[in-house]
Amino acid sequence: MRFNTLDDMELSGKLVLTRVDINVPVEDGKVTDATRITRIVPTIKDILAKGGRPVMLAHFGRPKGEYVPEMSLRVTLPALEEAFEQEVTFIERPDRETLDALPEGTITLIENTRFSAMEEANDPKMANFLASLGDVYCNDAFSAAHRAHASTEGVARLLPACAGRLMEAELKALNAALGTPERPVTAVVGGAKVSSKLELLSNLIEKVDHLVIGGGMANTFLAAQGHGVGKSLCEHDLTGTAREIMVKAEKTGCAIHLPSDIVVAREFKAHAPSETLPADACPEDAMILDAGPDTVAAFIKLLESTETLIWNGPLGAFEMAPFDTATVAAAKAAGKVTAERGLISVAGGGDTVAALNHAGAADDFTYISTAGGAFLEWMEGKTLPGVAALEAAKG
Incomplete structure (x- = not known):
């Protein structure tokens, strides 16, 4: 299993599209378990340390390609800002000009990718649009790697791509368990x-x-x-x-x-x-x-x-x-x-x-995976599209 990590990428001054899993439980408008959020902190911090500007892509719930206000990622902002110890910029309708204008050190969150039906269809139009928003792609969401979506598979084939720290740890643990x-x-x-x-x-x-x-x-x-x-x-x-x-x-x-x-x-x-x-x-x-x-x-x-x-x-x-x-x-x-x-x-x-x-x-335990379906499909010996895309990715 060969894939790039953050250590292999030049990130200074670049926008880093970062696929994360922050599909966290919410009650009464508040995140009740921030485990998935805290697990992406090392990746975001390392991107910032290397001079990159992380632009987070994520899904939330199952809106089935439609805008559902209750499934807006805006609800995660307080928990994200507490975890990162800094402000997070939230953008509903992103464009490259807006992202380029953001100052160094900015962390950005894009609205729920599944608000577009093109996400789960892995539509090339959406993959190309997402690619236009960044210079480098980083996937830190192993839990979504068994889905061939625009934000997990399509865009990974269009930009220099790597695994984030959580994805890297997961893949190394799984390879140690069944690979070699x-x-x-x-x-x-x-x-x-x-x-x-x-x-x-x-x-x-x-x-x-x-x-x-x-x-x-x-x-x-x-x-x-x-x-x-x-x-x-x-x-x-x-x-x-x-x-x-x-x-x-x-x-x-x-x-x-x-x-x-x-x-x-x-x-x-x-x-x-x-x-x-x-x-x-x-x-x-x-x-x-x-x-x-x-x-x-x-x-x-x-x-x-x-x-x-x-x-x-x-x-x-x-x-x-x-x-x-x-x-x-x-x-x-x-x-x-x-x-x-x-x-x-x-x-x-x-x-x-x-x-x-x-x-x-x-x-x-050496490693506990919270990936659910992706972990099971890996144990079943299936190819995970999000992982395969990283293995085939540009350097």
Whole structure:
């Protein structure tokens, strides 16, 4: 994977079109979580330090090509100015003359790119218009890199282009995890349904040495082995597919790890009475809500010989105690091995980030991706248009 970074670009006196992700949660006209904003600060600061003038491009919500006042990026200005510790100039209808007239040191934010239908269509007219507004293109929004939009893909092919600091860190972390990883590689894949992660599983069994399957997905695999799963969440129509995945994994040399013991309950609610049983002993009137202690112990043992860990999805119903036990214990163990032995641990996906934060282990992982769909598509082995455009970009 080869791409330019800010270190490769001459930015002095130049307008730097900078694609960022500031699609943040807002309530009552105020940003309630500025995490995505704080993560772009290093890129903006470095552009300024190199004498460039950052012009931020971003989307907000799903306006579907129309002007929607409630989806104006203006609402992010107070949070942006607090993060950058300076004023941010907001422009609804940009033109080159206006941008050229801005003084050195100015940070500019352009209105929601998705107010134009040409954005999501990756219309060459919009890509050319955006290119006319800058001298250099910098993409710092990996979370939008799986979309071939005018501001993520089209314009990147028209200007000297590079990755911002957040994009750079993300790509390096992902390359270390699946591109050229230290082996053995273990992947943890959890969550509710096999159907939503078929492409992911098919890709991983060709690239990793160990695949740990948890959550509701594991029930479908247990059923495929002939085990009863009671009233558990299970896609019985996909047991044949699960068996095919297990056969393919055996051929590729990927060891699949399923729960050896399970925690079951009769009600799907927090603190419901539960019991721990062997994985093949789920009562007909019960549902599997977590992996048991023996399963967690086996995972911790596996970590001793793992050099690279990729994690997507919880091992159980982590939102409800005590069915968060396996996820919390496994996450803490992975964080500990990362800190003590230098395990390369990369995790991503909405539920995954929430689960690792819940476990208090997120800060111990090598890298946590908040990119959601882009992270999943990367794990599935798909080409991300925004990344491909950077790899093909002008220097």
